[in-house]
Amino acid sequence: MNNPNIDQSAVFKLSYGLFVLTANDEGKDNGCIINTCIQAAENPMRVVLAVNKNGLTHDMILKTRKFNVSVLDESVPMEVFRHFGFQSGREVNKFSSAVYGAKKSENGCYYLTEHTNAVISGYVTDTVDMGTHTLFIATVVKAEKLADTTSVTYDYYFKNIKPAPAPKVKGWVCKICGYVYEGEELPADFICPLCKHPASDFEKLV
Ligand code: FE
Numbered sequence: 001m002n003n004p005n006i007d008q009s010a011v012f013k014l015s016y017g018l019f020v021l022t023a024n025d026e027g028k029d030n031g032c033i034i035n036t037c038i039q040a041a042e043n044p045m046r047v048v049l050a051v052n053k054n055g056l057t058h059d060m061i062l063k064t065r066k067f068n069v070s071v072l073d074e075s076v077p078m079e080v081f082r083h084f085g086f087q088s089g090r091e092v093n094k095f096s097s098a099v100y101g102a103k104k105s106e107n108g109c110y111y112l113t114e115h116t117n118a119v120i121s122g123y124v125t126d127t128v129d130m131g132t133h134t135l136f137i138a139t140v141v142k143a144e145k146l147a148d149t150t151s152v153t154y155d156y157y158f159k160n161i162k163p164a165p166a167p168k169v170k171g172w173v174c175k176i177c178g179y180v181y182e183g184e185e186l187p188a189d190f191i192c193p194l195c196k197h198p199a200s201d202f203e204k205l206v
Contacts, residue, residue, distance in 0.1 A: 002200050012175075016154035020070040020084050020116070021051065023060035024108040030089035031110065032057040033081055035154050037069050037120075045140040047122055050133045054196055056089040061136060065124040068111040073149035076115040078161055086177060086194035105142065117147040172202040180205070 022031040036050035101113035111119040122138035177195040
């Protein structure tokens with residue numbers, strides 16, 4: 001399954017932001033964490049998102065075509081990643097209360113006003129099936145700066161936000177979220193119960 005020519009640690013050197021992606025479908029609100037949102041064209045302004053197909057937010061956007069991207073800043077606590085990233089909207093209502101200053105924009109989707117510095121509302125015009133992910137190509141219908149704070153990067157998250165693994169435990173740690181699997185051998189088909197990443201994203205605790 002793992003390609004010996006691909007060093008995962010090389011891919012981690014790519015720079016990414018971290019964002020809360022939100023959707024609304026017939027009164028149902030949901031959101032998830034994504035690390036890929038780029039401005040891809042200027043006029044009209046377009047963005048491209050890569051979204052894991054396993055999530056409910058993915059399916060909602062595929063259907064409704066509308067979304068908000070809340071740009072997280074460096075003040076974001078781990079709890080935001082746990083809330084939006086490590087549980088499924090199929091099991092919990094992530095917007096049961098006004099979380100992190102959530103407000104609705106004109107497209108009916110929530111966005112966050114806490115730990116964020118901008119919100120971008122998009123309308124999907126094209127999709128590309130990427131296997132594990134769908135690329136959503138979208139026109140920006142509204143964009144608003146919320147604060148002058150520094151946007152959080154994936155690198156900053158790894159170095160400053162993700163909790164360090166518990167010491168003296170024999171097992172494997174998820175490089176994405178820090179979940180620790182206790183045991184000598186990690187099953188090849190293991191899926192992280194928190195962030196849903198595969199066994200290839202785990203490393204052995206030494
Ligand atoms: Fe994980």
